[in-house]
Amino acid sequence: MNETLKAVVIEVTGENVRNHDIYLRGAFGLFPDDCFGGGTERARGAPITVQIGGESVETDIDEGNAIFRERAAVQRYFEEERVSEGDLIVIERLQPREFQMWKASKRGFKYYL
Numbered sequence: 001m002n003e004t005l006k007a008v009v010i011e012v013t014g015e016n017v018r019n020h021d022i023y024l025r026g027a028f029g030l031f032p033d034d035c036f037g038g039g040t041e042r043a044r045g046a047p048i049t050v051q052i053g054g055e056s057v058e059t060d061i062d063e064g065n066a067i068f069r070e071r072a073a074v075q076r077y078f079e080e081e082r083v084s085e086g087d088l089i090v091i092e093r094l095q096p097r098e099f100q101m102w103k104a105s106k107r108g109f110k111y112y113l
Helices: 014-019 025-030 071-081
Strands: 007-011 048-052 055-059 088-095 098-104
Touching: 007 025, 025 088, 048 071, 055 071
Parallel strands: 048 098
Antiparallel strands: 007 088, 048 055, 088 098
16 A cells, blocks of 8 residues: 555446446555455455545455455446546545545546546
């Protein structure tokens, strides 16, 4: 985990919307090293807590696919917030093992994109 990294902004792809996931590969430094697991349930990493909309979920990160393993909560959030390709998602570290995810306005990031 990179202690100085406090949040990341990720642009949602069409594939993310179809598969109900968010690519985290460029954001790995935000998360604790032990939360990364293998591709199977048996190879889970240590859990982290992510506030996804109004829901708090425990998950790890499937390192090979670079996604939160808990995709059902991401799907519900995408549907509730009508997330579509090109939208921005912010993931912020609140505590070493606690994170918050929300949809950001592109207008707020227009000078950075």
